[in-house]
Amino acid sequence: MSMSAPTLEVRNLQTHFFTRAGVVKAVDDVSFTVRRGKVMGLVGESGSGKSVTGFSIIGLVDAPGRIAGGSILFQGRDLAKLSEEEMRDLRGNRIAMIFQDPMMTLNPVLRIDTQMIETVQAHRKVSHEAARQRARDTLGMVGIPSPDERLKAYPHQFSGGMRQRVAIAIALLHEPELIIADEPTTALDVTIQGQILAEVQKLAETTGTSLIWITHDLSVVAGLADDIAVMYAGRIVEKGTVAEVLDRPLHPYTAGLIGSVPSRNKRGEPLRQIPGMTPSLLNLPPGCAFRTRCPRAAAPCMAEPDIREILPGREARCFIPLTSAEEQAA
Amino acid sequence: MSAAMKLDAGAPMVELRGISRRFEKKLDFAGKIAKRLGAPVREEVVHAVDKVDLTIRKGEVVGLVGESGCGKSTLGRMVAGILPPSDGVIMRNGTDILSRSSAAAREMKLRTQMIFQDPYASLNPRMRVADIVGEAPLVHGIVSRSGYDAYVDEQMRRAGLDPAFKRRYPHQFSGGQRQRIGIARALAVKPDFIVCDEAVAALDVSIQAQILNLFIRLRTELDLTYLFISHDLGVVEHISDRVVIMYLGRVVEEAPSETVFAQPNHPYTQSLLASVPRIESRKRAFSVVKGEIPSPLNPPSGCHFHPRCPHAMERCKVEVPVLREVAPGQRSACHLNDQA
Numbered sequence: 001m002s003m004s005a006p007t008l009e010v011r012n013l014q015t016h017f018f019t020r021a022g023v024v025k026a027v028d029d030v031s032f033t034v035r036r037g038k039v040m041g042l043v044g045e046s047g048s049g050k051s052v053t054g055f056s057i058i059g060l061v062d063a064p065g066r067i068a069g070g071s072i073l074f075q076g077r078d079l080a081k082l083s084e085e086e087m088r089d090l091r092g093n094r095i096a097m098i099f100q101d102p103m104m105t106l107n108p109v110l111r112i113d114t115q116m117i118e119t120v121q122a123h124r125k126v127s128h129e130a131a132r133q134r135a136r137d138t139l140g141m142v143g144i145p146s147p148d149e150r151l152k153a154y155p156h157q158f159s160g161g162m163r164q165r166v167a168i169a170i171a172l173l174h175e176p177e178l179i180i181a182d183e184p185t186t187a188l189d190v191t192i193q194g195q196i197l198a199e200v201q202k203l204a205e206t207t208g209t210s211l212i213w214i215t216h217d218l219s220v221v222a223g224l225a226d227d228i229a230v231m232y233a234g235r236i237v238e239k240g241t242v243a244e245v246l247d248r249p250l251h252p253y254t255a256g257l258i259g260s261v262p263s264r265n266k267r268g269e270p271l272r273q274i275p276g277m278t279p280s281l282l283n284l285p286p287g288c289a290f291r292t293r294c295p296r297a298a299a300p301c302m303a304e305p306d307i308r309e310i311l312p313g314r315e316a317r318c319f320i321p322l323t324s325a326e327e328q329a330a
Numbered sequence: 331m332s333a334a335m336k337l338d339a340g341a342p343m344v345e346l347r348g349i350s351r352r353f354e355k356k357l358d359f360a361g362k363i364a365k366r367l368g369a370p371v372r373e374e375v376v377h378a379v380d381k382v383d384l385t386i387r388k389g390e391v392v393g394l395v396g397e398s399g400c401g402k403s404t405l406g407r408m409v410a411g412i413l414p415p416s417d418g419v420i421m422r423n424g425t426d427i428l429s430r431s432s433a434a435a436r437e438m439k440l441r442t443q444m445i446f447q448d449p450y451a452s453l454n455p456r457m458r459v460a461d462i463v464g465e466a467p468l469v470h471g472i473v474s475r476s477g478y479d480a481y482v483d484e485q486m487r488r489a490g491l492d493p494a495f496k497r498r499y500p501h502q503f504s505g506g507q508r509q510r511i512g513i514a515r516a517l518a519v520k521p522d523f524i525v526c527d528e529a530v531a532a533l534d535v536s537i538q539a540q541i542l543n544l545f546i547r548l549r550t551e552l553d554l555t556y557l558f559i560s561h562d563l564g565v566v567e568h569i570s571d572r573v574v575i576m577y578l579g580r581v582v583e584e585a586p587s588e589t590v591f592a593q594p595n596h597p598y599t600q601s602l603l604a605s606v607p608r609i610e611s612r613k614r615a616f617s618v619v620k621g622e623i624p625s626p627l628n629p630p631s632g633c634h635f636h637p638r639c640p641h642a643m644e645r646c647k648v649e650v651p652v653l654r655e656v657a658p659g660q661r662s663a664c665h666l667n668d669q670a
Contacts, residue, residue, distance in 0.1 A: 045534040046505075159622055189397035189561065191619040194605035198616040216535060219564070219607035223616060243612055260539035261609050262568035267587065270546055271568070273539040277504055 006033040007177050007210040008057070013070035013080075015049075015056045024281045026052040026065065028234040031307070034178065034227075037208040039201075041221030041242065043257075044231035047278055050214045053231070054180045056080075057212070058097050059087040074178065093123040096171035100183040102163040105170055106155040112139075112166060113151040119173050138169040143199055161192035168200070175207060182214045197224055218261060222246055230254050233289040234281060236307060238316040250316040250323070252294050288319070296320045342421070343523055343555050344386040344409060344442075349418035351379040351404050376626050378404040379415070380579040383653075386523075391549065391556040393570030393587070395563060395602075399626050401579040403527055406559045410525040411439040422523075440470060443516035447528035449508035453500040453515075459486070460496035463514045470519060481518075488551075489514035490544055506537035513544065517552070525557045530565060542569060563606050567591050572659075575599050578626055578634040581653055585660035595662035598635045633665065641666055 015027035027049045034040045044050040055061050057072055057079065072079040074095065079087070099105060107115055116135035117128060126134070132151070139147035142165045155163060164184060171179050181200075185193040201224060204211055213225055221228055222242060229239040230253065238251040249255040258264060259272035276293040279285060285292050287302040294301070300319040307317040355374040357365060365371050379401040386392050396402045407413035408420065411427050420427050422438040429435050446452040453462055464482040467473045473481040483493035489510040500508055509529065516524060526545070530538045542565065548554060560566050566573060566587075573590045575583045575598065583596040594600045601619040621638040624630055630637050636646040645665050653663040 045536060161622060189623065190563070190602060190605045191397065192622065193607070194616045195618050197607070198618045201616065217607065218535070219609045219611075222609045223607050223611040223613065226613065246609065257535055258609065260536055262539075262542070262564040263608060263610070265568060267568055268546070268571075270543045271539040273543055274536040275540075277506060277537065278534070 005036065007036050007074070008034040008212075009071075009073040010053075010057065011071045011073065013053065013056060013072060014068040015052050015061055015065060016068040017065040019064055022282050025234050026281060027056060029307075030070070030231075030234075030236050032227075032229045032236065032239055034210045034212060036210055037204060038226040039204055039211040039213055039224055041225035041228040042212055042214045042231065043216065043218060043221055043228060045216055045278055047233075047281065048231040049234040050231050051182050054097065054182050054212060054214050057178075058091055058095055058180055059084075060097075089123070092119060092171075092176075093174045094176050095178045095180070096174070096176045098164075098167055098171050098179060098181040098184045100186055102160075102167035103155065105167040106163065108155050111152055111154055116151070116170060116173065119170055123174055134173060135169075138172050139166070141172065141203070142166075142169045143195070144169070161188050161196065164188060164196060165199070168196070172203065172207075172209075176209060178210050178212070180212045180214070183216070185220065186215070186217070193220075200224070218246070218257060219263075230257070233279060233284055235289065235317060237290065237318070239307075240314045244314060250310050250314060250321040251290075251318045252296050252320075252322065253290050254316075255322055256293075288317075296322075341388050341423075342385050343388045343390075343423060344384075344557075345419075345421040346382055346384040346405075346409065347419045347421070349379060349382045349384075349405070349408060349415045349420065350377065351401070351408060351413070352377055352416045374627055377579050377629070378626065379408070381418070382576075382579075382581055384574060384581070384584075386555060386557060388522075388555055389553065390572060391558055391570045393566035393573040394557060394559045394576065395561065395566050395573060396576035397561060397602075397623055399578070399623060400576040401626075402559050402576050405576070406444070406525045406527045406557060409557055410442050410444040412444065440519055441521045442523045442525065443519060443521040444525045444527065445509075445512050445516050445529045447531050449505060449512050449532070450500075452512055453508060455500055458497055458499060459491075459503075459511055462500070462511060463496075463518050466515070467518045467520075472519060485514045485518045488517065488548070490540075504537075506533055506540060509533065509541055510544070513541075513548075517548070522553065523555045523557075525559070527559045528561070529558075531560065531562065538565070545569065563603065575602070578624065578629050580634060580663065582635065582664070583660075583662045584653070585657075585662075589657065589660050593657075593660075595656050595660060595667070596635075596664050597639045597641055597666070599662075601638075601640075633663070 011031050013027055013030045017024040017026055030053055042050045056067055067080045113132060113135060117131040120131035120134050136147045136151060139150060144150055144162060144165055158166060185196050215221060225242050228242050228245045229236045232253050238245060238254045245254060246258060249258060256274040262271060265271045274293055288305050291297045291301045298320060305317045305319050307315050310316050310321050353376045357373055361371050382405060394402045408415045425434045425438050427435045427438050460482050463485050464478055468478060482496060486493045486496060491510050530541050533541060558569055570587050572586050574581055577598050583599045594603055605619060619638055632648045633646040633651050636642040651663040651665050653661050656662045656667050
């Protein structure tokens, strides 16, 4: 692992939703670090808590949810303890977010230039003209052709892929140290997804921005990220570098996910599958949450496993991890 | 290989000849007046599907691939008989299903069923699962009142659902289970041909594998033929015997699965395959196809792909390439093949 100071350090984060039906522990004891200029892939299926983790970092968890414990260290400050005003100063400035649907970022009734200039001036005292110049340059940076004319357009005049580029440009306006990207290419066609991923990779390398890339698609993370954390039922079950985790998974859930990717199976034969389905966060099985679907479950799994170092630099939340090469060959 | 040879011998189950579908946006009153006054307005026509020929043989799984707006869903709906084509003939086991009066055509339409992408939108929220699955076979006389309960149970069990849940409503099920209800409903009328339109696209990875396995199992169990429409090349590669690739309403390439993924011929197929993220890849530069998918309202002249194609020549801008055989079983629509 690299020794450079991390951009973000999340420690034992807990984000709970206090609903009438009970307390939903959407994020439960999540810890990870994001290295400077590196891409961290946060992977999981629907309801695993990956998006809520992202929202917690940028301070966008709505009631009945709130951060119930843990810390989020960013440049020496704990984001979980900041006031709304202090957070607003960071949000869109030092930390930015890109959503799956770019229309979450864009206002449909305002021209792109209005929205971008407003964003620039929200955090910097610059002239209208300088702000416009900055907006223009950023649009060019994310590969939007003829940015001068496109600034005058409304969001609906862009295609889906171009709209996502505009959302990325807005995230980049203040050259943030950290960008949280929540499934930003999931709704796009493959050729457009390829273009956006290429741009993002280039940007991370040239600007030194760190990225948290939230996705359900292991294949995207494989090509894009440096580190990976796999979430299941609100917890990180495994983390490490992409090469380590995808080539030699320790946790049976990670191995199951990798095994069910079609290209890892012989054509036309049944895919290896994880039986059952994700349990409801309101009534998780006691002990290891994955126990009921796990082929290796045994007596010790009735207790709750902690995330622990199993191999040097490799952590997983499992009592009976896959450690031999044959077991890991997914 | 023997399986592939057997497939070649299979009789055509579905034959499309010169199928086209146009969607027109008629001018409204103001538009008509503006046109009469000489304003440059015209009726907008989208050629969603443009003169497609396609044969699906019995027992085959044909994957239909393309990006949004390429017409793959429109084609699927026409094959399933729920959308009439603007031009062309659809033959099903030798019967023209477009001749609406014929009883044989109706029978053929019943034997073609469709499974949709969104299991949330394709199930009636006010109906119990038992009625969703059992209504059609009852109406079509496939099952009698007395055998109804047992029949519904059997259909549900086959799709991997517990018949104890038959009194429940769709909202009480998860996404994967809802897709199983859709499958049970489609199979309840004893079809031999299934059109799956992005049937696993909305599902999580682990659930997607379960549903794909169900498709694979049902195929052998019930001797089904599939037209499998998807944008996900990994899924299509896994399940299909033959792959058809569409771009802006036209078929650009068609070949057996192994051939398409090993030796793609058309430049569009090549760039599509290069764009697909693979789990085997590590921290690499993503290959990039330049440009965007053009609007189907105003497609480029000649070969639709020429503005994005790295090999485009003068000829590609004027002449529409025809789909023709480039290797045994592989057809491609590209002018480059004439030069070799």
